[in-house]
Amino acid sequence: AQSVSQHNHHVILSEAASLELGCNYSYGGTVNLFWYVQYPGQHLQLLLKYFSGDPLVKGIKGFEAEFIKSKFSFNLRKPSVQWSDTAEYFCAVMTTDSWGKFQFGAGTQVVVTP
């Protein structure tokens, strides 16, 4: 069965620190990859997505992610976080076998302290 793993369940860091969240998936075929953010009390919002082409994807709010096919990974990064980046982050995968259906990771809660 396909699965998506997010390595860290909870991350605490200070403002201006760099952030990297890991995401690995288990599927050997073609995938579309996504990162979503959920601010406290809000719904999921799309941060960025990868379908094909340049494996380094830039998203909103200064986030970027790198697709490394050989490692089945799609890690999210931000060079310098702000307090407003406190949120839960979800990685998601859509495979060609299950068009339209996403497999979500369990989420990573990120807390940025002033």
Next chain:
Amino acid sequence: DAGITQSPRYKITETGRQVTLMCHQTWSHSYMFWYRQDLGHGLRLIYYSAAADITDKGEVPDGYVVSRSKTENFPLTLESATRSQTSVYFCASGTDTQYFGPGTRLTVL
């Protein structure tokens, strides 16, 4: 403003009652989805629909019923609510990307 809306946003009901959560999208997306979000479980897919009159079960469909007579609407019904169905419910729509509604917080007493 177009998009995806859910109603009600908050609902308190009692065990055994029928509850319907509404989802409406204005993008004419073919796919629509219902998820529930619970602490420790992340997002779990309840049901999804690839088009009007086409629905399929997700990971946790028991106790829920869906219908989709029109492309823009995808209601979710809890036939006989149980306390374990207390959760936040998100509707989403899209084709190659999913866009989420604001959610419905449901409490079953």
